[in-house]
Amino acid sequence: MIVDAAAKIGIEVPIYCYHPALGPLGACRMCLVQVEKMPKLVTGCTTPVAEGMVVHTRGPAVDKGRQGILEFLLINHPLDCPVCDKGGECFLQDYTFRYGPPAGRFSESKLERAKDAPISDFILIDQERCVLCQRCVRFLGEYAGEPQLMLKGRGVETVVAPADDRPVTSPFSGNVIDLCPVGALTSAAYRFKARPWNQVRYPSVCPHCPVGCPVTVTAREEHVMRVEGRPIPDRDWGWLCDRGRFGYDFAVHPSRLLTARLEGRPVPEAAALRQVARWLGEVRDRYGAGAVGFVVGGQHTVEDAYHLRRFAETLVGPGVQLAISQRVRGYLPPWLHGTYDDLEAADAVILIGADPYRAVPVLHLKLRQHWRRKPALPRWGVGVRPLGRETLPLRDLVVRPQAMAATLAWALQRAAKDHPAARAVAAGLGAWEPEDPAAAEALGHVLVASERPLLVWDGHDPEVETVLRALASVRGDRPTPVLPGFGPENARGFEWAGFPGGYEALRRLLEQAASGAIRFLAVWGADLMREVPDAGLVEAALARVEYAVFEGLFPPQGGERFGVWLPGAAWAEEAGTWSTLEGRLSPVAEAVAPPGDARPVRSILAGLARALKRPWTPEAWDPMVGTEAGLLPRPQRPEAEDLPSIAAPPPWRLAGDQLYVVAEADVFAQGAPSEILAPRRPAFWGRVHPETWAAFGSGPSGGRLTLEREGRRWTVSVGPDPTVPRGLLFLPIGVAEAPVYQIGEGPVTVAQPLEVRGG
């Protein structure tokens, strides 16, 4: 289109309705240009460029056309720029200054419409400022597939309004704020907080889920004011989910750790560091470096992890035990790690357990665009519940819990009967068959026969890794890219900094702690009790170690086990590098200073070194060296591997008073607390099938269930959800009020349905 071509060579053609991701609409008529040999002005957003075409983007006719359009747009506009949040970064303001009429000629009365009306908990609409470009309507309706905004009325009475007068609930709703070229859709949380010219904008990466979307953080006077999407040409449109866009207030949450604590008492940071140094020195000197363990997680940068490793290696000594906190047991070998380019080129998409809409929302948006472009390709969802959605139709293959790896191994073996790797992984299945053999076999053929499949895995069942390795072996030289739909955030970055990846490393470290071999355990950023799948092992480890130190943003679960708490710097409070879902490093800027006594890891480590009376300065290290424009290198596929065989799953048995607990990632439930996002927190943490709910509860919307296992009881809020198969109870990972990993996955007895709320 002419506007794109002009933008490429740096010529501005003003636009409102056009957006390259949404395609041409031709509604606002702002981009009128003159094309030689065409009788009338044409819209630059709807006219494709052609060889030899001569386009004038200025000139008397074009200028008058633009002036006319701007004058029309302004006749019913309230001209309330002084109190408009968009003022200063508004395209109506900017274009009017650049191309608009010097004065208005409209002397009639302006139409009055809704101002500052909420369309959701996060977004306000001002219909008087709206230029009806329809970007918001089209983004939600077409791009995200959730038509929750619509045009109402006609002619000059047309307004954008929530469909059926119901609040907008799409997790992608906040993008309409970025898309709105004027001040019609604004953020409720940002309202009247700052003017654009008082703020500084910093490039960063969203820390709230493993996707790592590019964001712009704008800050004013040491406070993050808002988070916006940061489009990267030819790579990313800059869409965010609402978790990332509105969850930025965690840094000023009342529960944030702002002072160091020693045995629960607030102490000066230096005193806490002296105590940690004494413990660390004692353990190192008496038991050697092997008795010291470091676990990294949370919102740390790649550089933080690098400094931690270097500190451990140089000041504690070689042999320090290192691990990355994990939220699932599965691990994706780096050589299988796919990229978004793989998605772009994919001729089949298979979701294995992963529901990107809940776990990694912006990946869902990318998968949806792939579906919109190529709707006919095979798309599968294999999960313990149906993974397909209206916004991303899939062929669903629902398996029993524990049968995921077996089903995939069976499918692979059916599709590649003669391949030794396929035979090896399926050898232990015996006569076992999946519940829907025909569908499983069809899936196997898609996995084996597609030229460029793309897999998305939720990492829930670690044995799936074996099947993926076997699949790659069967596929030989054809690629088998897998995108990990699981965290932790920045995990590949921590690995790049030298921490060993995967759940096995963490489990070994925790077992050594539980057995007494590790006596000093420092946890950097991670909340182990809340997020690690084997909460019992974490408990045992923390109970056994002599000294446990915690660094992070919020008091950890089981915090009394840690002798010292150190307040850490959060995301946006420290510059560094972050890795994204496709394993690409991206810089994050320091937008604000850490509050209170919170400080970055390198400062804490320098303080520790001083207390240890050893010279140490953080080494300069550029993590970008060795990457391809930030993309972390992928190792070669290993030559023939010996793969263990997958055992047949145990028969499905669930007593009448039992539920089967399944842990699931939910980006709106997990992670740092946010007061802005409080309205979006699920009303009930747990989800069961409505019939299951009816059997155990009595309220129509939800209530609380008391669960019991091995004499321990937990009470969690539960609501009905028709997408959950009967008998299963889905609980989100990382929520203190519903500690799924402490309850444990698997069958649990319903002790009693308690109080019912809602109605």
Add this chain to the structure above:
Amino acid sequence: MADGQRYYLLRHREVPDIDQIAVYEAHEGYSALRRALKEFTPQAVVDLVKASGLRGRGGAGFPTGMKWGFLPNDGRPRYLVVNSDEAEPGTFKDRELIEHNPHQLIEGMVISAYAIGSHEAYIYCRGEFLHGAEQLRRAIREAYARGYLGENILDSGYSLDIHLYRGAGAYICGEESALLESLEGKRGQPRLKPPFPAVAGLYGQPTIVNNVETIANVPMLILHGAEWYRSMGTEKSPGLKIMSVSGHVRRPGNYEVPLATPLRTLIETYAGGVEPGQLKAIIPGGSSVPLLTPDQIDTPLDYESMMAAGTMLGSGGCIVMNDRTCMVAAAARLVKFYRVESCGKCTPCREGTYWMANVLERLEAGAGTDRDLELLLDLADNIGGKCLCPLGDASLGFMVSAIRHFRDEFEAHVREHGCPLGANRYDTVNH
């Protein structure tokens, strides 16, 4: 019609109860379909329509056969959509056709759909045409019962289903791409063109959208041939056209005339002349076209002559105004129509018609200023040629020509703070 001339499209005026299928059949009804299916290949029908020179009767006058020829040959399903969303002020011909002779349209549709290889056809009927829609619904049912619709029509192996869809009262849905949006169940807004409906129309498939009167012509082309059709009208504008005459005439109504009939004949002979008063202005082709003045009354009613006279034949809605008509009031009334009917999608039409209607109402009420005329013309310039669809331009035709020809009258409204004619005070209350 006068002077013993035969009726064709308006045959129902001679034949009572021709809306009943038995009567229709008794008067050559569906014989054209029989003949087309038996003696014509689909391509032969297309060639016949091309040879006849039939042009679209909805307003644009695009050659029908040529339009049919734009369908891509790519194996995708094709749709025929009949535009019965007649809402142009001054035009009421399609209404009479569907209310009084629905089988003529259905027969034309089957032949046309056969010609273009479509097996699904739609009638998009203006929402307000309740009686017309009921007539069509009944006629479609009758045609199915007699085997003129459905599977294997008249043992020809050709099948067609016709669906009737009623609009919800939006002028814009008479614009073909907005019609298709509405037919798909969406908000009635025009689409970007290209792609044109022939390439990507209903549900993205190749689609032909034709006016009711256009399709109603097809059976007689089969029966009487292209030569006969060309014996009427001119080389470029052959055939018959229904003109809807309204306003200050003795006998308002629909008149079927050969194209190139002088406007004077239509008004003075057929419609019985201007009454009361003297002729002041004529809108010859529906409210969207510029007016003609009394000295242009001998202009022939064909597409080319009207174009040469500075206006358009359009849909054939001929509005006659006598010398007591206030041009400011008329312009205010017509622009208000477009302000209300603008879909709101594109800026100049949405805001411009609102602004112009406001200014005209102010002028009409006597609160105009010296600058208002220049403002109106400048607004017209900012709308003209800058809109997404023709509606914006359509709102200008009458107003601009009225200012051109009756500038004194507009200025008198400013000078005298009201209408110098003291008549036709336009009600300025918005609804």
